[in-house]
Amino acid sequence: MSQSSELPELDSPPRAVTIQDVARRAGVSTATVSRALALPDRVAVATREAVFSAIRETGYTPNAAARSLRAKSTKMVLVLLPGIGNSFFTPVLNALEEVFTEAGYGVLIGYTRQSRRRETHYARVIRAGQVDGVLVVTGNVPRDEEFASVPDTVPKSLMFSEVPGTEHISVFDVDNRNASAAAVRYLISQGHRRIAHIPGAEGGLEAQERLGGYCDALRDAGLPVDEALIWRGASNFDFASGDRAAARYFDLADKPTAVFAAADEIALGFMRALKNKGVGIPADVSVIGFDDTEYAIHYDPALTTMRQPRTEMGRLAASDLLRRMAARDGAVPTSKVRLPCELVVRESVRRLG
C-alpha cells in the first residue's frame, strides 16, 4: 500500500525498504537521512521535512542489524531468570520490561534452569554482542567460568542474590538475614517460644541467610536453636517443599506453636497440608512467610509475611543498568543497593497467652 504508483517495482521479492530508497526519494544522500533521524537539528528544515515525508511514504524502518553492527550497540538487554515456574518473578519482569521498553531497550529473556549448558548458551549470546547489558535475577553468574569470559565492558547486574566479590556487577538485594530475624522476632513478640523454620533449598545463598536470621533472632531472645525444628529438605521455594515439611510437623511430639517459612509458597504448601488434616491456622499453629507474593493476601487465612519490594527493586536495577549502558567505558560505577523489607501483618499469626 505504500510504494504504490511512483516506483515501478515488481514486488515479487518484497524487498524491505532501505535508507537508500528513502534517500533517493527525498533527493538527498543516505548520510542526510541518517542525520535527519539521529540529529534532526543538524539538518536544514526543508531537507528534514523532505526526508520525513519520504520516510512516511515508503514506510521505512531502519534495519536493526545494520545499525547494531555499525554503532556497536543493540539496544537490548538480557534478563536471566532461574526459570522455575515461580510467580515470584512476575512483578519483577513486569517492572524490568516497563523501564527498559520506556528507554527504548528490548528485553531478551533467558531461563537458566540451573543448567550449565544453558548458562553457556547465554554467555555466548552476550559475547556475540547481542545485548548491551545483562541482568541476572537470582543466580550465580560469577561462579560460572563461561561468564568469566564475557568482557567487563558489558554492564552486568544481579538481583536478589548476595554474592561476594563482584567488583564489576551492580547488586540489588535485601538483607535476608536481618529481615528473617525481624520476622522471627515478630513471632516472639506475639508470645511464641517454640518456633520452627522451613529453609529454602540448601546451596541457595538467600536460603542460608534466612536460616541464619532465624537462628540470630532465637539466640538474641535467649531461646534454644533446636535442629529438630529446622525442617530441611526443600527443593525450591515451592508448594511441594512446604507440603513435605508438614510431615515433619506431624512426626514431632513436642510441636512448635509457630513456623517461619523461607518463602510464601513454602508457607502456603505447608498450611494447606496442615489444614487438610484439620490443624487450624492460626488457631493451632501460626505461620509467617517471606516475599509477599500475590497469593499471600488471597489465601485463607491471609498470610502474614515479610515483603520484598520486588517491583521497586526491578525499577532500580533496570535504571541502574540503563545508566551504565549509556555511559561509554564504565564511567558510571556499579551500585550495591540493599532495600528494606517490610513486615506485612495479616491473619496467619496468632497472639499467644
Added chain:
Amino acid sequence: MSQSSELPELDSPPRAVTIQDVARRAGVSTATVSRALALPDRVAVATREAVFSAIRETGYTPNAAARSLRAKSTKMVLVLLPGIGNSFFTPVLNALEEVFTEAGYGVLIGYTRQSRRRETHYARVIRAGQVDGVLVVTGNVPRDEEFASVPDTVPKSLMFSEVPGTEHISVFDVDNRNASAAAVRYLISQGHRRIAHIPGAEGGLEAQERLGGYCDALRDAGLPVDEALIWRGASNFDFASGDRAAARYFDLADKPTAVFAAADEIALGFMRALKNKGVGIPADVSVIGFDDTEYAIHYDPALTTMRQPRTEMGRLAASDLLRRMAARDGAVPTSKVRLPCELVVRESVRRLG
C-alpha cells in the same frame, strides 16, 4: 587469559576478536573460518582442526549483528504478552523459552499492556527485522493498523485467542465455548439447577465465548438463563474481579447453589470473599473455575476447574513457528489448532440432593 603471549596487542581498547583474527591465526581466509563453522564437512579435516583451535585460543564468538545483517535472519522471536501480572502465562512462557532456546532462537518479550503506543513500538521492532517471527499470546494483533504494516513474510502466531479471518497467522487455542459448557454441564450433573456465572472483562473474546458456553449448557438442560445470575463487571481475569462478584452474591435473595467463574483467579477471589463472611465452600456454594493455574490445586478447598493445556499449547505454537521460520517464503502453511480442555475434579464442587 586467551590471547596471552602470542599476539603483542596492547589491550587498552579491548577490541572484540573477529573472524579476521581467527583467520589470521589459523592461516586461512575468513571464508574458510565461516565455512568451518557453518558447514564443517565442506572443509578439509586438517584445516578444520586448525580453525577450531584458533577459535578456542582466541575465544572467538561470531558477532550476531554482522551475521544477521548478511544472513537476513536474527534467530530471535518476539513473544507478546498482555502483561498483567498474571501467573497464567508463566508456564506458557516457560514452554516457549524452552522450545525456542533448544532450537537456537532467542526470545524477546514484550508486554503490550493493551496500550497502542506499545503495540506500535513492537510493530516497529518487527519491521526493523529484529526478529524472525512473532508469537502473540492473547491479544488482538490483527486489529491494529501498525501490525497490518508488518510484512506477511514474518511468520506470526496467536495463542489463546480466537480471531476470525487471520489468513497468515497460525492460531492455537481451545474451544472456550464448549469447554465452558462442559464445566456447567458438570455442575448440572452434580444436581445444581441454579448456577451463576462470573464472566471475564467485557470486550475479551474468550470471556464472551465462555459466557456463551454457560448459556448453551443451561439452555440445553432446559434451565432458564437469568441475567441476575450473570455477574458482569470483571476488569480482568484477576482476584479483584472475583472479590467484586461476591457482593452480587450477597445482594441476591434467591442465591445460586453453584458458580462458574471464567478464570481460576476470579474463582479464588470469589471464594475468599465468601469464606471471609462464613459461607462454606462447597458446603453452601459450589465453585468451578477455568484454566487450572498452579494455585487452583493449592487452595483450600482445592479448586475444581477446566484445565487449559498451557504448556502443551506453548510447545506446539513454538514448534509451529519454528517450522515456518525455517521454511523460505511461506512454504509451510499456517495452522489452526484447537486443543481439548479437561475437567479437573477437586474439592470445590459438592454433589447436591
Added chain:
DNA sequence: CGTATTCTTGTAATCGATTACATCTACCGT
C-alpha cells in the same frame, strides 16, 4: 597421458546502516 570432475580454498561483493572527513555555500567582520 590428457581432459573432466570433484574438493578445497581464496577473492571480493554484499548486507544496511553510521560517521569521519571533505566540500561547498553563505554569512561575518574589518
Added chain:
DNA sequence: ACGGTAGATGTAATCGATTACAAGAATACG
C-alpha cells in the same frame, strides 16, 4: 572586497560476518 568561520550536505570507509564466483589442486576416467 576578502579571508575566516559556521552550517549543510555529500563521499566513502567502516562495522563483521556470509557467500557467489573463481581458481588451483587432486583425483578419476577413457
